[in-house]
Amino acid sequence: MDAFMQAAIAEAEKGLAEGGIPIGSVIVHRGRIIGRGHNRRVQQGSAILHGEMDAFENAGRQPASVYAESVLYTTLSPCAMCSGAILLYGIPKVIIGENQSFLGEELLLRGRGVEVEVLNDPSCVAMMRRFIASHPQVWNEDIGQD
Numbered sequence: 765m766d767a768f769m770q771a772a773i774a775e776a777e778k779g780l781a782e783g784g785i786p787i788g789s790v791i792v793h794r795g796r797i798i799g800r801g802h803n804r805r806v807q808q809g810s811a812i813l814h815g816e817m818d819a820f821e822n823a824g825r826q827p828a829s830v831y832a833e834s835v836l837y838t839t840l841s842p843c844a845m846c847s848g849a850i851l852l853y854g855i856p857k858v859i860i861g862e863n864q865s866f867l868g869e870e871l872l873l874r875g876r877g878v879e880v881e882v883l884n885d886p887s888c889v890a891m892m893r894r895f896i897a898s899h900p901q902v903w904n905e906d907i908g909q910d
Contacts, residue, residue: 775802789815799823816846841868861888
């Protein structure tokens with residue numbers, strides 16, 4: 765596994781240790797992490813701080829040219845909100861740790877020309893399955909279900 769997916773997994777583990785949902789993300793530009801984040805909806809009482817959104821926020825303002833040369837790594841398939849941000853900022857490639865626990869908007873991303881690579885990493889799958897089994901209400905809230 766490459767170092768950037770390991771960094772996204774470390775973010776997911778950090779979120780879990782804080783009492784949140786274990787989803788992590790990093791944005792990489794020219795081989796350097798410019799933004800990292802993890803799902804902090806529970807910790808911050810936020811409606812929008814998914815892992816990818818937190819990584820965008822922590823990357824700060826960037827010119828379109830930086831995003832156009834970046835890769836977003838995420839431990840879980842990105843939802844509609846996060847996929848919208850990926851499209852808005854023109855991220856050309858997304859590497860996903862797993863999409864078995866949740867299948868996000870991969871077809872939308874691909875349809876708009878984003879290269880999507882799914883690793884289905886066993887550690888990402890196991891981490892989400894454990895969390896969903898232990899906290900089904902929190903998980904359902906995160907994905908907009910009752």
